[in-house]
Amino acid sequence: MIKRTATASLSMLALTLSPVWAAANNADAKGGTPTFHRDVLPVLQQNCQVCHRPGGANLGGMVAPMSFTSYDEVRPWAKSIARQVDARLMPPWHASPDQHGIFANERTLSDEEVALLVSWAKAGAPAGDAADAPPPREWPSHDGWSIGTPDLVIDMGERYFVEDDVEDQYITFTTSITKEMLPEPRWLKAVEFRPGSPVVHHIIARPLGGIAPGNDPTVYNDGFGTLIEPGMEVSWQMHYHKEPGPGTGTWDFSQAALRFYPPGYTPEHVVMNDGLGRFDFKIPPGDPHYTSTTSTTFERDTLLLGYTPHMHLRGKSARYVAKYPDGSEEVLLEVPRYDFNWQTHYEYPAPGKKIPAGTTLELTMGWDNSPENPNNPDPTAEVTYGRPTTAEMMFGFVSYADAEPGYQPSPDQMGVNGRRRGGREQIDPEEMKQMLKERFGLDWDTMSEEEREEVLQRLRGRRGAAGG
Ligand code: HEC
Numbered sequence: 001m002i003k004r005t006a007t008a009s010l011s012m013l014a015l016t017l018s019p020v021w022a023a024a025n026n027a028d029a030k031g032g033t034p035t036f037h038r039d040v041l042p043v044l045q046q047n048c049q050v051c052h053r054p055g056g057a058n059l060g061g062m063v064a065p066m067s068f069t070s071y072d073e074v075r076p077w078a079k080s081i082a083r084q085v086d087a088r089l090m091p092p093w094h095a096s097p098d099q100h101g102i103f104a105n106e107r108t109l110s111d112e113e114v115a116l117l118v119s120w121a122k123a124g125a126p127a128g129d130a131a132d133a134p135p136p137r138e139w140p141s142h143d144g145w146s147i148g149t150p151d152l153v154i155d156m157g158e159r160y161f162v163e164d165d166v167e168d169q170y171i172t173f174t175t176s177i178t179k180e181m182l183p184e185p186r187w188l189k190a191v192e193f194r195p196g197s198p199v200v201h202h203i204i205a206r207p208l209g210g211i212a213p214g215n216d217p218t219v220y221n222d223g224f225g226t227l228i229e230p231g232m233e234v235s236w237q238m239h240y241h242k243e244p245g246p247g248t249g250t251w252d253f254s255q256a257a258l259r260f261y262p263p264g265y266t267p268e269h270v271v272m273n274d275g276l277g278r279f280d281f282k283i284p285p286g287d288p289h290y291t292s293t294t295s296t297t298f299e300r301d302t303l304l305l306g307y308t309p310h311m312h313l314r315g316k317s318a319r320y321v322a323k324y325p326d327g328s329e330e331v332l333l334e335v336p337r338y339d340f341n342w343q344t345h346y347e348y349p350a351p352g353k354k355i356p357a358g359t360t361l362e363l364t365m366g367w368d369n370s371p372e373n374p375n376n377p378d379p380t381a382e383v384t385y386g387r388p389t390t391a392e393m394m395f396g397f398v399s400y401a402d403a404e405p406g407y408q409p410s411p412d413q414m415g416v417n418g419r420r421r422g423g424r425e426q427i428d429p430e431e432m433k434q435m436l437k438e439r440f441g442l443d444w445d446t447m448s449e450e451e452r453e454e455v456l457q458r459l460r461g462r463r464g465a466a467g468g
Helices: 002-017 020-031 036-047 071-086 111-122 429-440 449-460
Strands: 152-155 160-162 168-176 186-194 200-206 209-211 224-228 233-241 250-252 255-260 272-277 290-297 302-310 315-323 329-335 353-355 360-367 395-402
Touching: 036 071, 036 111, 071 111, 160 168, 186 209, 272 290, 272 360, 302 315, 302 329, 315 395, 360 395
Parallel strands: none
Antiparallel strands: 152 255, 160 250, 168 233, 186 224, 186 255, 200 209, 200 233, 272 395, 290 360, 302 353, 302 395, 315 329, 315 360
16 A cells, blocks of 8 residues: 555656656767766856856846756755756746747747756756866956947946945936937947945946846847936936844945947947836735736837846736737737846747737736745735835836837827837826825925935836836
């Protein structure tokens, strides 16, 4: 009896673990035991070292805590690597496998690569012959900027001390790109943010975009860009987050590197950004799967360039669906296991995904407010829109361009800062005032112009592809 039970559970195990473990055994049979130098290192070079190396990618404060460039560095992590890749937690990528092969910046391993790493770890992580190793992968070092040597580095204007007692602080610094820094208008090719301290949770620097944990730098495909003009103001909306306490105060001085197209070059497509979302959701206490849906319709043929779904700690799933004028539908992006720590931007290869005029883009987001969500700060709370990470947000950022080469979006399409206006339900001002009062305890009538502007911007979600 005992034996039969054991057999049953073993075969169950085999079932759940296939096909990766089956493939792992297969790899054993075919090429013998994989070794670090011959088999494992090439996979790490290709898929992991972009982050796991000294000076590896700093994605909005997400820095890989260990380096995987030599046997000595990797050996202690063998089991952990096997677990992480088998569970598909590393490399970090959160789109559904249904969208495999669609996004340009996809980070996934093939089943064979997972099997290889797993069977190597199972075999005791053998080094093998160092002569089999590929040459070390060279990484460009443009003074630490991954977008290449910048044409212009700008900063938030002053050093700022985040005090000991701060847990969450929002503060805006306004700087400008002067004529000395930029004598003539130039088209932006790439922008990369460098948080000036570990307490930076996110930066929204309109009109350049921003950075949140897990974001890659923005590099536009050739032919796509945003115009940067001398005298342009940049507002650095900083969100600092840390444990409060004596000695935890720290200085911040965050920067951004800009790379431009050559002088005189005008890209064919102006990049626009929009944030689909709602502010009226109310997530009941304990609800394991609450969803909210909104949509926008594109009036012209459009090239979709990428998406960044943004929720907070209870965020569970995100789904972007195109509803075409002929009645057909297509799931553009499905994120089944949203992870607040990785604010991934899902980016199409050039020239983007073309959709015809009249296409509706529908966004559905889901939250888990149950005690089963390990990130849930309080399952007994009814949760509404708000800035702290303990409240929730619903933003489906979309970047896109008009499909017609040379088309100049009207100021109305672009908005004041290169962000699109409209395209979403308008909010009645009186209703909005009441909502602000009820939800956030804000009194519109006594607020300063600056505060109003900030609230409006947040409500419109007009904050570039990288939200916070
Ligand atoms: C985009 C950057 C990035 C890439 C690519 C990446 N990692 Fe990571 N990795 C991280 C960061 C950041 C952490 C620490 C935070 C975390 O655990 O989420 C981490 C943590 C880990 C850990 C430790 C997990 C733990 O806490 O025990 C392992 C093991 C790991 N990565 C393996 C890999 C392997 C193997 C690859 C390639 C197949 C890979 N990573 C690719 C960024 C990356």
